[in-house]
Amino acid sequence: MSSSIATESVTEFIHELPALVPEQESLGFLLTDNLRLTRRIAARYFEQYNLTLAQARALLGVFRWQGIRQVDLADFMEIQPISLARLLDQLAESGLIERRPDPKDRRAFQLYLLPAAAPIITMINKATREYQQKALEGLSPEQVQVLFHGLNLMRENLTALSRNP
Secondary structure: OOHHHHHHHHHHHHHHOOOOOHHHHHHHHHHHHHHHHHHHHHHHHOOOOOOOOOHHOOOHHHHHHHOHHHHHHHHHOOOOOOHHHHHHHHHHHHOEEEEEEEEEEEEEEEEOOOOHHHHHHHHHHHHHHHHHHHHOOOHHHHHHHHHHHHHHHHHHHHHHHOOOO
């Protein structure tokens, strides 16, 4: 009896709440869901090269920002430095990256890509282009241009908001 009363009061409570923004019109939902699907697809691409999605992200971060400090890469990837350290250990053991002491801070390390990483970066780039082409299927070149322009502008706006809420 008490569970039916609880269910009844929950149902009443839910009906008093305002309607949610529909999923198709919710920026947060669409961005999050597209990111979830992108990660799932990317993970499948990388599995065939015995590379996890996290390893691929770290490798790409080092590629994009040669000499980045470990702590800055961890911040960018939104993971704990200790978690990144394990990923970097794996990449270093595979001969893909190297750590060098930071000349400005002897406690810190900078990260650099090694030549053995070139075929993996090429594979990641190829996989990214294939995925992107499939993901944007049905959009005209003009729509794609507008989409990227809008997303870049939105990133700028969100970056500013994150600095000054």
